[in-house]
Amino acid sequence: MSQIDKISLQKLKNLNNIHVINIINEYVKLLKPGKIFVITDSNEDIEFVRKQAIEKHEEISLKMPGHTIHYDSYYDQARDIDNTKILITPDTKMSKRLNTMDRESGLKEILEIMDGAMKNKNMIIRFSSLGPVNSVFSIGALQITDSWYVAHSEDILYRKGYEHFKNLKGSEDFFLLVHSAGELENNVSKNIEKRRVYIDLVGNKVLSVNNQYAGNSLGLKKLALRLAIFKSNNEDWLTEHMFIMGIHPVGKDRITYITGAYPSACGKTSTAMIPGQSIVGDDIAYLRNINGECRGVNIEKGVFGIIRDVNPEDDPVIYNTIITQRELIFSNILINEGKSYWTGMGKELPKKGMNHFGDNWTENKKDDQDNFIALSHPNARYTVNIGDLENADSHLNDPEGVKIQGIFYGGRDSDTNPCVYESLNWDSGVFIGATIESETTSATLGKEGVRKSSPMANMDFLVVPINKYLLNHKKFGEKLKNNCPRIFATNYFLKNSNGEYTNEKKDKKIWILWAEARIHNEVEAIKTPIGYIPKYKDLKNLFKKDLGRDYSEQEYIDQFSIRAEKLLEKLIRMENLFNQESDTPDFFWNIMQRQREELKKIIKIYNGKIISPFMF
Ligand code: SPV
Ligand code: MN
Numbered sequence: 001m002s003q004i005d006k007i008s009l010q011k012l013k014n015l016n017n018i019h020v021i022n023i024i025n026e027y028v029k030l031l032k033p034g035k036i037f038v039i040t041d042s043n044e045d046i047e048f049v050r051k052q053a054i055e056k057h058e059e060i061s062l063k064m065p066g067h068t069i070h071y072d073s074y075y076d077q078a079r080d081i082d083n084t085k086i087l088i089t090p091d092t093k094m095s096k097r098l099n100t101m102d103r104e105s106g107l108k109e110i111l112e113i114m115d116g117a118m119k120n121k122n123m124i125i126r127f128s129s130l131g132p133v134n135s136v137f138s139i140g141a142l143q144i145t146d147s148w149y150v151a152h153s154e155d156i157l158y159r160k161g162y163e164h165f166k167n168l169k170g171s172e173d174f175f176l177l178v179h180s181a182g183e184l185e186n187n188v189s190k191n192i193e194k195r196r197v198y199i200d201l202v203g204n205k206v207l208s209v210n211n212q213y214a215g216n217s218l219g220l221k222k223l224a225l226r227l228a229i230f231k232s233n234n235e236d237w238l239t240e241h242m243f244i245m246g247i248h249p250v251g252k253d254r255i256t257y258i259t260g261a262y263p264s265a266c267g268k269t270s271t272a273m274i275p276g277q278s279i280v281g282d283d284i285a286y287l288r289n290i291n292g293e294c295r296g297v298n299i300e301k302g303v304f305g306i307i308r309d310v311n312p313e314d315d316p317v318i319y320n321t322i323i324t325q326r327e328l329i330f331s332n333i334l335i336n337e338g339k340s341y342w343t344g345m346g347k348e349l350p351k352k353g354m355n356h357f358g359d360n361w362t363e364n365k366k367d368d369q370d371n372f373i374a375l376s377h378p379n380a381r382y383t384v385n386i387g388d389l390e391n392a393d394s395h396l397n398d399p400e401g402v403k404i405q406g407i408f409y410g411g412r413d414s415d416t417n418p419c420v421y422e423s424l425n426w427d428s429g430v431f432i433g434a435t436i437e438s439e440t441t442s443a444t445l446g447k448e449g450v451r452k453s454s455p456m457a458n459m460d461f462l463v464v465p466i467n468k469y470l471l472n473h474k475k476f477g478e479k480l481k482n483n484c485p486r487i488f489a490t491n492y493f494l495k496n497s498n499g500e501y502t503n504e505k506k507d508k509k510i511w512i513l514w515a516e517a518r519i520h521n522e523v524e525a526i527k528t529p530i531g532y533i534p535k536y537k538d539l540k541n542l543f544k545k546d547l548g549r550d551y552s553e554q555e556y557i558d559q560f561s562i563r564a565e566k567l568l569e570k571l572i573r574m575e576n577l578f579n580q581e582s583d584t585p586d587f588f589w590n591i592m593q594r595q596r597e598e599l600k601k602i603i604k605i606y607n608g609k610i611i612s613p614f615m616f
Helices: 006-013 018-031 043-055 103-114 148-157 162-167 219-233 268-272 316-322 426-434 466-483 505-519 536-547 553-560 564-579 586-606
Strands: 035-039 067-070 084-088 100-102 122-130 139-145 174-180 196-200 205-209 238-240 243-247 256-261 278-281 285-290 293-298 302-306 328-331 334-336 339-341 352-355 358-362 381-385 402-411 420-422 437-439 451-453 486-491 525-527 532-534
Touching (some): 006 018, 006 035, 018 103, 018 122, 018 139, 018 174, 043 148, 084 103, 100 103, 103 205, 122 148, 122 162, 122 219, 139 148, 139 219, 148 302, 148 328, 148 381, 174 219, 196 219, 205 219, 219 238, 219 466, 238 466, 243 293, 256 268, 256 505, 268 302, 268 402, 268 505, 278 293, 285 466, 293 466, 316 381, 402 426, 402 505, 420 505, 426 466, 426 486, 426 586, 451 564, 486 505, 505 536, 564 586
Parallel strands (some): 035 122, 067 328, 084 100, 084 196, 139 174, 174 205, 256 402, 402 486
Antiparallel strands (some): 122 139, 196 205, 243 278, 285 293, 293 402, 302 381, 334 339, 352 358, 437 451
């Protein structure tokens, strides 16, 4: 390795890990970098990364000290689902709904693309810990990249792990993430038609090339998520696409921790940021059974959040954090005279500037496909430390995690599920998670209102057959016995017969406070075929106490009527979908069968397709 200087080489040697050395040798041979930098946990090394990101023009400094901006290629602004594939051997069973490829041909293809990808560039080697350090949760992650932006973002989003690697005592128990942005033109990846993200489960690694958008390039985010899903489902714990938050009911001396899985644009981050509560994490959680308790950690320590519509009214905490001095990376928003602007920030916006399209954006600018270019990309984001948010939870870095007492599943559904309900038991909660659907919105490409299924909001990341994943969930709950978290479903998007939303943004707070009270057995509920729904009087009290408003019976009827016919339609959709799996577990079919019979029964008993909650 002639490209490595003595200091960096010594940093590698100090790890006493032959696997790390072999891996670096292998990828130096393949990628052929000009120079190699090994980054440890020292402040000096991290500062070097920050400076390089600016010097190499991957980030630009803004007027506000600590703020920088990074741009991805105009056509690389979101996760690249089509080119992200699980490499499998001929004997591997995998669900049809997952994007797979033969391992041998996949490796051949991507290694050819990666051959020489770091010519005249730097190879950056970083060590991180997924999860709090010195914890049963921690998993080491070795990132090789040629992007200073990736290395810098990972420093904000993840815990340092050079010491973790030292403590591995030579073991190869870590994830490997190899990334190259490939050839750059105007600082963005040029060959995006050769973008690839290939997940090699056998090799415990992910290879990613010709991209920069964090969901594709940052190995520690959605790439290591796949490796962790594989690992946990072959062990006895859960890797989930979930936030973790603490609920702080006023006047009660307790914090109740919950997790929540919601597909993109279904209210995940805004739930984790509900005023008066605390945030542990907003994206990825590991859950383990520790001494019979469900404990959870955020594997990250930062937020890579959507910036659109972050304004002082709707998101005061995030807004104040991202307009003040601190370390922060914006991506794909507008810059004008060194200041940051984005759509929906609640402020007058400039008519020109630099954005994800280029340095001379104006209001009426169109792209090559004749589409108007938005001021900032709908998926533009900010990267910031959770510790910088005023609602950061004090157990964010606790090696024991927090005790999880509730799990929330949310979707985007205009006409089927009530605003909140509790599952009858753990298994029917797993059923709720497995059958999450979200309707497409105008924010995504394609037709609006099309329902997309995503078991546990984790579908994009599954690398094990769905039946195996569901059985792992079932077993996880069974082993927790009485300490099993209670499972709830929310639907913030239910509409009434006039097509208006039945609940306001702020009402989320009431749904989580009701669930919290259920967890502590303080309120009763009404049993329905799908689960337990709130009683009117309890919601009326909560609305008065926590939002200071009168809650009408009509609102309750709109929000909590059991729309039996729509629920039956959903069961048919799910039946068709899960029939495509070779061996969906029996418990799933049993729950479906029971719900179907009970829904049909109530339609008969109450002589109607929509049954008011007052009827039960
Ligand atoms: C998501 O899309 O679920 C995200 C952002 O959290 S990304 O990093 O793209 O995965
Ligand atoms: Mn996510």
